[in-house]
Amino acid sequence: MTDAELYPVSRLSAVQQATAQAGLDALLLTPGPDLRYVSGYEALPLERLTCLVVPASGESFMMVPRLELPAAQASPASRLGLDFVAWDETDDPYAVVASRLGRVGTVGLADRMWAMASLRFRDAMPGTEQVLAGSVLRELRMRKSRVEVDALREAGAAIDAVHRLVPGFLKAGRTEREVGKDIHDAILAAGHATVDFVIVASGPNGASPHHEVSDRVIQPGEPVVVDIGGQFHSGYCSDSTRTYCVGEPPADFAEYYAVLRAAQDAACAAVRPGVSCESIDAAARDVIASAGFGSYFIHRTGHGIGIETHEEPYIVSGNTEVLEPGFAFSVEPGIYLPGRHGARIEDIVVCTADGGERLNNTTRDLVIV
Template structure:
């Protein structure tokens, strides 16, 4: 349980500067990128792409809300009449964007089709519901659909100074949560009990919502995406704690640290030192011009040379921003060179079966290297 002093602790969260996070100029860049991609328009429904373009964190409903960004022409926001006030009150209301409300008996898909009569190729938001994509396909049979991520992913991958500041704020908040974990981890407690307390701390430390809490003890630590369970944590057991949330800014945190209840097993200590070196090697590899697959290889080579290669079963990292997982992905085959402002996790893992470990930091590629937004100790934390 959280102590009384922890429950009373109040964190003052500065309201993010939405004008800097979601600048009016961004929409023009989205339109330019749409034209450069050879598309006639982008169709962005509620989700991270819409928020990135306008700052509008719209509710995902069965009623269509869609920002239409023509390659040549002015963007417009199709919105249900009952959501019009919310759209106008959002940062989108301060943009020079026409808002087109529709009534309950209207067909909003036909409305969009009528305004894009010459469209032959459109990008649909990666998070658009399938039923909506199909409705657009019916309304615009002449228009080939492609993922809007081909345009939006590249724009979102390179963060602005304001976005990097938001990620630093998120990193500091999740650091504060990890510093509380040793007081919450005790032999005899269940993963679910510890996870509940961590979730409370994530919100208390300034997040708007909890995105995930992984408390993986003993053999469960060998499952990278383990769900909370009623397993009782025992003495001498390693525990992987992977946690993250979304800040009021819309930007996400994600950090993994490793703990052990008392003296760790000798086999675990041996490969944990390898993992520590691998994570350091991958971070040191980060700089402009290096490819994500080279960063992945830097971690993988250390682990393979030590004889644990078969137990490193996932990519080294993923981009982060308005989503916990977005471009760039740090994996073999990704040859797009890193650029200053790209933000992503560096999180190699080793999972032999009887236990496992993963060390994760969010790093930002700088002009000459990298910056980590996480600062909690990366060595194994032994809890008495």
């Protein structure tokens, strides 16, 4: 897939229309996922201001430091017909944005904008209300196009290929860090541009959902939670968790792993248009709670995914948002017994016209190595 397909020119028009409908006068998008989503430009996050300005009406423009102008013009943003406004070291780019916009009542700031920039914009536009640009962009970003789903599917297949290699890396006597290094290299070799995270959580570390790696030596008979992902060359992300055991697992672990597997299957099977995000969480949580492990499932069931690993929608109790075709998110229930071990199974799932499609397809059975 090409940049033109992933970051279509029509997206800027859709964002401008959504900005007007939301009652905002403009969006100010600095380096980060919001800027990349709208323009395709993965700008460096610098103290020098780069900012895509999308007014509710009129022409959009990109403020860019002069020394970054060649990079901006070489990016997919060059196809959007933008006016690239290069500023020099002695200029005040915030004042330039304010002058070009004129008097405005409300602007949306990129959700990941540095506080330094938001405060400078506040000073340059006194009396202008600042809100999050996510209030406008979330509706667009949640609804993945066919091309975006294809990009997520490609990233999912690549991370599946890495999981198929993991049994060869896991051996008693190796440290989590040694295994993690092998996985890191394999993620890049599979076509990812960056590695976002590598979790290799053995034995009691498996009870900590966001443990990464340590110098702990993996012991015989220990479960190991492996949660891995990164940004594929398309800019879209992968994220998948599988649980392994180095030798025969403890009896109680095998018991609750079967419960976890049933819970993850139930949540994936519940995905379809018209159901709420919280109902997917409940589908997994009810199975785990009914088996007596409810207090050991300590996080939400999932998160949206796209050009960020974590984005909306969130699959959690209290989120009544209704699924629509194109929503993409993780389904990753877990059971964690403090001081002993833990387990998690995670797939990326896309809501389709009549159900859900799993984008990860390696075995969900407990893999014994």
